[in-house]
Amino acid sequence: MLTADLAMSWQRGQRTGPRYIDAEDPGYLQVAEDLSRLVREHEGRRRAELEHALAEYVGVGTDYKILRGLIKLLLDRCMFEVSCSKDPAEVRQTLFFKVRSHHPVVEGSGLREQLIAETAEELGCAPEVVVEGLYADLPGNQRLTYFEELSAKELLDRYNLSQAQALLYRCVEMRLWVEPQEPSIIRGLFEAIKAYRLIHTIKGKPSAGYEIRLDGPLSMFHRSQKYGIQMAVFLPALLLYPGWRMRAEINSQNSGRATFELSSDQHRLQSHYLVEIPGENPWLGKLIESWPGLNSEWALQPSKDVIDLGEGAFIPDLVFGHPQRERVYLEVLGYWTPRSLNERLKEFEHAKLKNYLVAASEELRCSRESPRGLPPNVILFKKTLSARELHAALDQFVHREDRPSAGSE
Amino acid sequence: MGEVNEVVLQFDSGTLLLDGADESTQVPSAFQWDRRVRRWRAPAYSYRQVVTELVRKHIPHQDQARKYYQFEFRTELTIEPRPYQRESITKWGQVGRRGVIILPTGAGKSLVAQMAIEQTGRSTLVVVPTIDLMNQWYDLLLSCFQAEVGLIGGGYFEVGAITVTTYASAFRFMERLGNQFGLLIFDECHHLPGSVYRYAAEMAIAPFRLGLTATPERADGNDRLLERLIGPIIYRREAQDLAGEYLADYSVVQINVQLSPEERATYERERTIFRRFIGEQGIDLSSLRGWQMFIAASARSEAGRRSMQAYRESKRIALGTDAKLRVLSKLLQRHRTDRVLIFTAENEMVYRISEQFLIPAITHETNIKERRQWLEAFNQGEILALATSKVLNEGINIPAASVAVVLSGSGSSREHIQRLGRILRKQPGKEAILYEVVTSGTAEERISQRRGSGDQFQGRRDEAPDAKWAERRLRNVDG
Numbered sequence: 017m018l019t020a021d022l023a024m025s026w027q028r029g030q031r032t033g034p035r036y037i038d039a040e041d042p043g044y045l046q047v048a049e050d051l052s053r054l055v056r057e058h059e060g061r062r063r064a065e066l067e068h069a070l071a072e073y074v075g076v077g078t079d080y081k082i083l084r085g086l087i088k089l090l091l092d093r094c095m096f097e098v099s100c101s102k103d104p105a106e107v108r109q110t111l112f113f114k115v116r117s118h119h120p121v122v123e124g125s126g127l128r129e130q131l132i133a134e135t136a137e138e139l140g141c142a143p144e145v146v147v148e149g150l151y152a153d154l155p156g157n158q159r160l161t162y163f164e165e166l167s168a169k170e171l172l173d174r175y176n177l178s179q180a181q182a183l184l185y186r187c188v189e190m191r192l193w194v195e196p197q198e199p200s201i202i203r204g205l206f207e208a209i210k211a212y213r214l215i216h217t218i219k220g221k222p223s224a225g226y227e228i229r230l231d232g233p234l235s236m237f238h239r240s241q242k243y244g245i246q247m248a249v250f251l252p253a254l255l256l257y258p259g260w261r262m263r264a265e266i267n268s269q270n271s272g273r274a275t276f277e278l279s280s281d282q283h284r285l286q287s288h289y290l291v292e293i294p295g296e297n298p299w300l301g302k303l304i305e306s307w308p309g310l311n312s313e314w315a316l317q318p319s320k321d322v323i324d325l326g327e328g329a330f331i332p333d334l335v336f337g338h339p340q341r342e343r344v345y346l347e348v349l350g351y352w353t354p355r356s357l358n359e360r361l362k363e364f365e366h367a368k369l370k371n372y373l374v375a376a377s378e379e380l381r382c383s384r385e386s387p388r389g390l391p392p393n394v395i396l397f398k399k400t401l402s403a404r405e406l407h408a409a410l411d412q413f414v415h416r417e418d419r420p421s422a423g424s425e
Numbered sequence: 426m427g428e429v430n431e432v433v434l435q436f437d438s439g440t441l442l443l444d445g446a447d448e449s450t451q452v453p454s455a456f457q458w459d460r461r462v463r464r465w466r467a468p469a470y471s472y473r474q475v476v477t478e479l480v481r482k483h484i485p486h487q488d489q490a491r492k493y494y495q496f497e498f499r500t501e502l503t504i505e506p507r508p509y510q511r512e513s514i515t516k517w518g519q520v521g522r523r524g525v526i527i528l529p530t531g532a533g534k535s536l537v538a539q540m541a542i543e544q545t546g547r548s549t550l551v552v553v554p555t556i557d558l559m560n561q562w563y564d565l566l567l568s569c570f571q572a573e574v575g576l577i578g579g580g581y582f583e584v585g586a587i588t589v590t591t592y593a594s595a596f597r598f599m600e601r602l603g604n605q606f607g608l609l610i611f612d613e614c615h616h617l618p619g620s621v622y623r624y625a626a627e628m629a630i631a632p633f634r635l636g637l638t639a640t641p642e643r644a645d646g647n648d649r650l651l652e653r654l655i656g657p658i659i660y661r662r663e664a665q666d667l668a669g670e671y672l673a674d675y676s677v678v679q680i681n682v683q684l685s686p687e688e689r690a691t692y693e694r695e696r697t698i699f700r701r702f703i704g705e706q707g708i709d710l711s712s713l714r715g716w717q718m719f720i721a722a723s724a725r726s727e728a729g730r731r732s733m734q735a736y737r738e739s740k741r742i743a744l745g746t747d748a749k750l751r752v753l754s755k756l757l758q759r760h761r762t763d764r765v766l767i768f769t770a771e772n773e774m775v776y777r778i779s780e781q782f783l784i785p786a787i788t789h790e791t792n793i794k795e796r797r798q799w800l801e802a803f804n805q806g807e808i809l810a811l812a813t814s815k816v817l818n819e820g821i822n823i824p825a826a827s828v829a830v831v832l833s834g835s836g837s838s839r840e841h842i843q844r845l846g847r848i849l850r851k852q853p854g855k856e857a858i859l860y861e862v863v864t865s866g867t868a869e870e871r872i873s874q875r876r877g878s879g880d881q882f883q884g885r886r887d888e889a890p891d892a893k894w895a896e897r898r899l900r901n902v903d904g
Contacts, residue, residue: 075730076727076730076731076734077727077730078724078725078726078727078729078730080724080730081724105795108785108795109798111783112783112784112785112808113802113807113808114783115783115784115808115809116807116808116809119757119761119808119809119810120754120757120758120761120782120809120810121781121782121783122754122757122758122782123754123781128781128783131783147780150779150780151776151779151780154776154790155790213438215461215462216461217460217461232438233437233438233439233440233466234438234439234440234468234624234627234628236457236459236461236466237440237457237468240621240624241621242621242624326461326462326463326464327462366463367463
């Protein structure tokens with residue numbers, strides 16, 4: 017990511033946006049190529065030399081901010097290491113403590129050379145190693161040992177994404193409008209929101225889509241850009257999903273606020289995050305097909321609801337409808353552990369949500385211990401869930417709900 | 426269920442949450458209903474008030490937020506506190522250990538902090554503006570407390586009974602660790618209200634807070650925020666109240682050096698490029714606004730970028746001239762038995778000195794253990810000189826140093842020089858001396874002259890003899 021001083025944006029009235037570069041522009045592609053080559057050529061050499069060469073390349077042109085941005089992204093992909101056969105700290109200790117009886121070491125006296133030679137002998141190395149090793153651990157003296165290369169086009173794409181992220185550093189609130197979607201996609205999106213420690217508020221209907229507002233815990237006391245960095249790292253995750261519009265409120269550099277808008281229709285920004293968006297469970301379709309064969313009073317349908325649980329969101333896969341009863345939702349878990357399942361149930365409890373079933377496959381359980389003391393709305397199954405099994409579980413759950421709360425004091 | 430519902434106070438990402446309470450529950454006034462998560466939420470800094478109200482209103486509660494501990498910090502006060510230091514901390518204790526103390530630079534604010542830590546006896550976090558200051562505080566706290574001292578920042582992440590960190594780090598970790606400190610000390614606390622740093626104070630529950638500064642007033646009027654984040658200003662002494670009585674006794678000698686003909690030629694060439702651009706743009710550099718105009722103009726054209734380069738290059742020459750190293754060599758010979766501290770503005774110069782004279786260097790890049798090792802060796806007399814860049818400053822305990830050499834002191838104020846001078850200790854029968862080495866005929870010299878005018882400090886013995894005198898003294902040393 018870029019540092020804030022390398023961020024470049026435009027503002028017209030209430031609107032703002034990152035200053036992108038044309039990732040197809042032959043000039044910039046050449047620059048990206050040149051910079052990568054410079055880095056590559058410095059493998060094995062000192063960081064200070066590399067930085068000097070890069071600064072020379074930047075020269076006195078007025079596009080230096082763009083070049084420095086590209087350089088920052090390249091340096092982030094470099095590894096520098098101390099390369100000296102002796103530990104520099106040990107070299108310093110041995111050498112500097114020898115000075116006491118000769119202090120001060122003045123030029124031309126030959127004393128410096130003598131002390132270095134003594135140190136070399138003591139450490140069992142050549143005098144040159146002492147001289148070079150003395151400060152071999154300084155960042156500028158460390159050597160480039162690894163450079164994770166990328167193509168010129170990739171670098172320019174990464175630069176544009178980084179500019180969009182850098183604008184979000186100053187974001188105080190983000191709003192997303194999400195079209196009606198497959199549950200798995202919406203679920204993935206909410207998992208990403210939670211993973212980046214953002215708090216959401218949801219408004220909307222399954223038929224029209226949802227409006228999601230993102231901010232952080234402190235935002236309720238005063239709107240703050242405290243969560244800007246989290247929004248910035250969330251952006252590449254967002255880019256993986258289809259069907260959204262985003263509007264970010266940005267603290268403008270001069271004064272006031274401006275909005276930065278983006279949608280999943282854009283083609284400029286490419287995410288480099290590797291997240292597999294889970295597909296539909298293939299057997300869910302079959303389940304819906306075979307359900308009418310049971311002749312149940314309950315109808316089964318795919319769900320497009322998003323139910324706000326406060327800290328999380330409940331995105332059911334299926335919904336059971338009944339002429340006289342409240343609808344019941346079913347969520348099929350992906351990978352899970354007894355602990356994650358328990359936390360999930362606590363979230364439902366906190367949100368006072370009761371009419372739901374959770375189905376968890378034994379095959380996707382990621383821990384050796386099997387869960388104990390599960391409530392009746394959890395269904396464990398092997399590989400697939402048959403319509404008959406599901407109906408039985410639903411029946412059991414509904415009848416238990418019907419009974420007066422037996423056993424409570 | 427005859428039992429009364431107990432509310433549970435939790436720390437959550439720099440805020441407080443109340444579990445087991447719904448919208449209709451009576452809660453302390455700092456709480457607001459957070460519809461997003463359907464719980465009561467309050468800013469973490471209101472913790473003290475929240476707990477007070479819970480107790481006063483007899484609301485059954487369980488405090489799971491607080492994760493800091495009580496300690497008995499035994500301190501070894503190596504220095505007897507001055508009366509004003511004692512007074513200030515007594516006052517702080519009387520107002521419930523929340524407030525800001527204003528003392529002039531060099532008046533020993535760190536000793537005040539040390540007394541506050543001892544008196545409070547809770548897990549403590551000291552927040553400072555820079556990594557350099559963080560290292561200094563670490564040294565200081567290690568030397569005066571028998572306690573585990575932790576560091577967060579500069580590559581370290583260890584929480585101790587006392588922990589030192591920077592504003593920038595605190596801003597980042599307080600969200601997670603804001604419930605682990607009972608006492609917060611903000612050094613140079615005028616940094617707090619501006620920018621995002623204030624979140625560091627907002628996201629912590631610490632009931633006890635101490636702010637230390639020499640200059641609480643900010644141009645943006647944000648200093649009122651200090652009262653909310655730390656507490657009111659409870660004690661104040663100005664420089665003139667203390668000068669004379671408590672200041673160190675030392676003399677300042679200014680030495681002028683000449684650039685070599687080659688350095689002079691390059692210097693003049695670069696200065697001309699720089700000045701021509703300034704002239705063409707009609708920029709007046711004597712004001713702060715002028716400097717900002719130059720920075721903006723320099724980014725807009727190649728000529729501007731070149732002039733910025735020229736400015737940097739000429740500054741580098743004036744600061745790093747070989748002539749300064751020759752003077753240093755003479756001074757080291759002259760004071761061959763004294764403990765000498767060498768200050769420079771740039772790291773590059775420190776390493777040059779270190780490599781040439783085989784003197785240990787301490788910069789912000791020096792790791793903390795090695796830094797301690799060199800300081801101890803210096804105090805023990807196992808090494809006689811230390812080179813450093815802006816790192817060793819006020820507050821550091823170097824009883825052995827009696828001579829300081831400030832090379833390339835550009836941009837440093839008179840006050841800065843004084844501050845460095847206070848590190849020095851007068852040895853029996855000898856005076857402490859601070860040498861300031863300035864390059865003649867450069868912008869640096871003009872800065873130094875400006876620095877010399879208008880001495881607002883009284884009671885200070887300042888002997889700044891002319892350059893010829895200093896040169897003569899040096900020549901005498903050479904014999």
